[in-house]
Amino acid sequence: MKDIILKAENISKQYRLGQVGTGTMAHDLNRWWHQVRGKENPYLKIGDVNDRSTKGTSDYVWALQDINFEVERGEILGIIGKNGAGKSTLLKILSRVTAPTTGSIKFGGRVASLLEVGTGFNGEMTGRENVYLNGAILGMTKKEITSKLDEIIEFSGCERYIDTPVKRYSSGMYVRLAFAVAAFLEPEILIVDEVLAVGDAEFQKKAIGKMQDISQKGGRTVLFVSHNMAAVKQLCTRGIVMENGRIAFEGKIDTIIDKYLNTDNNVSSIKKYTFNEAPSSEVIKLLEAEVINDKSENKLDFLINEKIGIKIKFEILMETDDIILGINLYNNEEIHILSSHQKNQIQNYNKGIYQTIVWFPGNFLSEGFHFCGVAAMSYKGFFRVHFHDINKFSFNIIDGFVENTARGIVYKGKFPGVVRPILEWDNVIAI
Template structure:
């Protein structure tokens, strides 16, 4: 049976827009009167979903609604979602910075939080004094804090400035010291918000390594919020996905990240452009892009050992012998992983409609969602981009076993950054009057 260290039950948080509290004496008195009569808060029945992209009718909004989850001791859980999804509000409730409107949180140990730069620090005190202050807040004795002092200072990299008031620290120094304090003073639950993004790449790597150490090696629990999906996947074992203040998915981290990345992304494996939104210049206009298999069938899902092609239909508006089509590929985390283009053009394009097709080798792409962007360039004289990566389309790769039962030759992890492989480009020329 799991040893549950944190349990959230029916957490909801309501705010009145543009105001502190309910925003009026009348509303406060109304709430007070209902409370002493033992009645339900009258404002719990109103309010709208937390969707910042739409204009609502109510002055009340639910930043969080009916949040329920359990976290076991030693788990590392990623809380992910778009800006405004309710992540920071949830962490503030879990850190007891603010109280929920309804529901409760039960803890099985001390909580240390790193929610924003300088949280819990007194700007007039030195770094050393703030270490002791934070330790005291966590309930540690002066002797316990002193035993960890050298490790905290060394990890933070702020030794030279440790006796300087922290109000003179840069944001990066603040974060380094605050994280070191939170990590080394041995709370049972460590809550870390996006604040690590302020640190440099070296410190982020160091911090993630430390969180892995305290969870796996010391059995402590970590709640981690970040928009860096690579960091989330490397650190967390489970994910909770928030959208508009509600939990829309909870499960293993790989599935959680896929859910987050595709909240608004239905797989669009074929795009047909109209005259208004077509990427274009006075020379070339993009008409259609689609993903196909070796039988030229358009689908959204493809097995890892299938031959996959990208077919591009375009219109030449002005006669030219200087057009080169290119392709950019992004993985599910929208990291640019591949670029390819035709050999420099020697085709004399007349005015008309054309089509080109580029093939990926089998067992070349990794499992997961991929996004494509098409570009058109000219190289003669001055280099020019006619359009680039506008309105990306997408498809999904599914891992499988080959016919003989062995796994396909998955290239995952073997492509170092952006590569420029030699892909098979074909030209299929046809004109308006033949369609």
Template sequence: MKDIILKAENISKQYRLGLVGTGTLIHDLNRWWHTIRGKEDPYLKIGEANDRTVKGESDYVWALQDINFEIAKGEVVGIIGKNGAGKSTLLKILSRVTSPTTGSVKFGGRVASLLEVGTGFNGEMTGRENIFLNGAILGMTKKEIASKLDEIIEFSGCERYIDTPVKRYSSGMYVRLAFAVAAFLEPEILIVDEVLAVGDAEFQKKAIGKMQDISKGEGRTVLFVSHNMAAVKSLCTRGIVLEHGKVIFEGGIDEAISEYLNRGCKLNSGKSYNDEDAPASEIVKLLETESIDCKFKNRSDYFINEKVGIKIKFEILIETDDLALGINLYNSEDIHILSSHQKNEKINYTIGIYETIVWFPNNFLAEGYHFCGIAAMSYKGGFRVHFHDIHKFSFNIIDDYAENTTRRNDYKAKIPGVIRPILKWDNISFL
């Protein structure tokens, strides 16, 4: 049986838009009148889901709605979702920074949180004093904190400034020290929001390694929020996906990442643009993009031994002889795995609409979802990007042929960086 250390039950959080506090005086009086009569808050029955992309009709919005989950001791759980999904609100409730409108959270140990740069630190106090302050807040004795002091200072890399008021620290130094304090003062539950993105790559790697040690070696629980899917996958064992304030998926981290990325791109195998949303410059405008098979048919799913084409339709607005198209491909973990630019001879573009296709050979891409972006560039007089349309359409590679597994180039889709294979670009045709 799992040793449950954190349990969230029916958590919801409601906000009133445009005002500070709970709303108008009449609303507060109405709430009070219902409370003393033992009735439900009347404003719990109104409000809309937290979808920032649409114009709502209510002054109330549910940042979170009916959130339920359990986390066992020693688990590392990634909470992922788009901006505005409710991740930070959930972590603030779990950290007891704010209270839920409805529901409750049960804890089985001390909680340390790293939510925003500067949270929990007193700017007038030195780094050393803030270490003792945070330890005291966690319920530790001065002797316990002192025993960890040298480790905290060494890990943070802020030894030279440890007796300087933290208001003089850079944001990176702030995060380094705050993370070291949260990690080394031995909370049973460590909650980390996206603030690690402020730190440099070296520190992010160091911090993730420490969180792995905390969970695997010391049996403590970690809740981690990040938009870096590679970091989430390397650290977490389970994932919770939020969308519009609701849990839409809870399960293994690989499945959670796929659910998040697939919903984020809506698995469009193509996209057409209108004049308002078309990526463009004064020279070139993107009109349509789609994935196609060898019969030039648009599809979402391809077997691993099939060719996949990316068709690009664009409009030249001003005559030019300095233009190159390119594609950027991302795998299901949002890692940039491939770039390819046109290698055609110089083309003198006249005003009009054009079309080209870049082909991926069979047995080239690994199994899974791939997300494609289109770019247009010029090189004369300095490098210039006319547009870079990221993650706008996607396609799925299916490995259904066992005999092909030894021949495919899986390793190409696992390299966390940019490779530039020689792909076949069809000649550009004037439409």
């Protein structure tokens, strides 16, 4: 039989745009009038879905709508989705920071949460005093807090400043101490929003290891929101993907991450062109482009230390000795990151089909989605662009190593990007 520690039933949250609170006095009176007559709140029938990319037609918006899920004791649940999907709103409701418009939540234990930097801390009080304050809020006695105090201070790495008012802490110190308090004061349910992104790589590794420990050894439950798919994949056992205020799908963490990455932005790691749509000139036509690993396997997701290849297949339509291929790389905000093209490769092309590969070395690009376009140019006499493909294909970089140890999979940290890369191009071969 399942040991359910948290159950959300039909959770919805409605906001009125541009207003503080639920609206005007007239609206409040209208709600009251419907209530005394035993009728439903009229404003529950209106409102747009939570899609930040559209203008909408109503002053009301459903930040969350019809959220239902269960969490078992000792489970680590990952909650992922785009910015604005409703993840933080859901965590605020689960943390009792705000109330749902409709629905209910059943808890089977004490809840501690890290929603944003400094939440629950009094800036005028010292770090030590805030530890006791947060412990008291969690319902712990002074003796219980004191027994954990040394571990909290050591884990946070803030020992030198523990008797300094926290208003003088950096955002990283805030997060370190807040996480240590939440993790070591033994709540049955720990809720962690994106705040760990504020910490450095060393602290993120410690925090993820601690969350694994409290789940596996302490039997406590963790709800974890992050855009770092490596951390989610290595920490969580099950996941939920949110989209426009609803649960799009849920299930095993590997499955839901694959679904999320493959549906987000309609991404694809391979692009095959039909005869009519292929970018071309009278000299050259682009046939296919795909992302591969060093085993020549088509792939979408790469760890940051993996080598990434862009294989380009093209057709020469007339003999030429003046074709140079190039690529343009964009990040997930469509910002142009880099360009690269073949150098010192003068080749006489006969009519036929050819391919080449350009390689990105490992530990090279930063995390996230990258979109790639292909171009073909001529330089002799005058510069000419034969085509510049705008139907970008893509790949995703997950920021971190994984390492199997005696205590399970460990997240290994981050690497910096490279500003001025020199990419390796394979020789063109006829196929």
